[in-house]
Amino acid sequence: MKYWTKKVYEEMQAFGLPGFYETEAELEEARQWAIEDGHDFVERAIEYNEYRMPLWEQYLPRELVEYxxxxxxxxxxxxxxxxxxxxxxxxxxWEDKWIGLCNQYAQQYQSILNQLPAGAIELQENCHIHDAKIIAVRELPNNQQIHNTESYKTIEIRLAHDSEYGYRFTFEGVTQFIYDVDILNNICLYKEIDREGEQHFAFGMLLCNAKGTQDSMNQMSIVFQSVTVEQGTHLGATNCSHASKSYGLSFGN
Structure with a gap:
């Protein structure tokens, strides 16, 4: 990942600062909701601060950290x-920085758009993967029409949104598949695509493993020649009949 990195996401979380109530009346109403809900209003606010503090200390101006x-x-x-x-x-x-980052990626994507295969364009422009869960990862038999060397792989990745809508990405001519930890059941956050040499392309996703730990962030990158995209309600079921497979850190050329 070049744009939507772990560091960028961490900084985003740090600048997702508390939203304050504007009047005493609104604040009192929130206090009453807390009482009805059975939780301590102040204690929960302190817990939020303590949870965010490591990120705040890393990214925020000193005066805000002291506050x-x-x-x-x-x-x-x-x-x-x-x-x-x-x-x-x-x-x-942060808003200015985020807009600048989005513009940088948009410019980079436009600069390679006419070089991308149709499947890669569909993957980037028509697949809304944010908050989708990876429900299957498997290696398929090689398509001999695309390549005839054992060093190339065909990888299928399936995603689901709330078990109702799903995607199936079939990457062919895969020379590299890298991730930090097993990506099965990870939640997708952001994606990016780029060229990789003369005949290959790189697709990356920033993921969350949903464990809620400091190591919850995950990155995935796959280098491929072509990709087929399928989407629809028939792909959203999580009881996939195909066995998923975990891989090592990379496939070499």
């Missing part, structure tokens, strides 16, 4: 004007 440490960034209180102003500046910084 968080002394509980001035808790969502259970109305913020002081200086805290709110600092947060608004931080959010604007």
């Amino acid at each position: 968080a440490r002394n509980h001035q960034m808790l969502t259970c209180y109305l913020p002081e004007p200086k805290v709110l102003q600092a947060m608004q500046h931080a959010k604007q910084y």
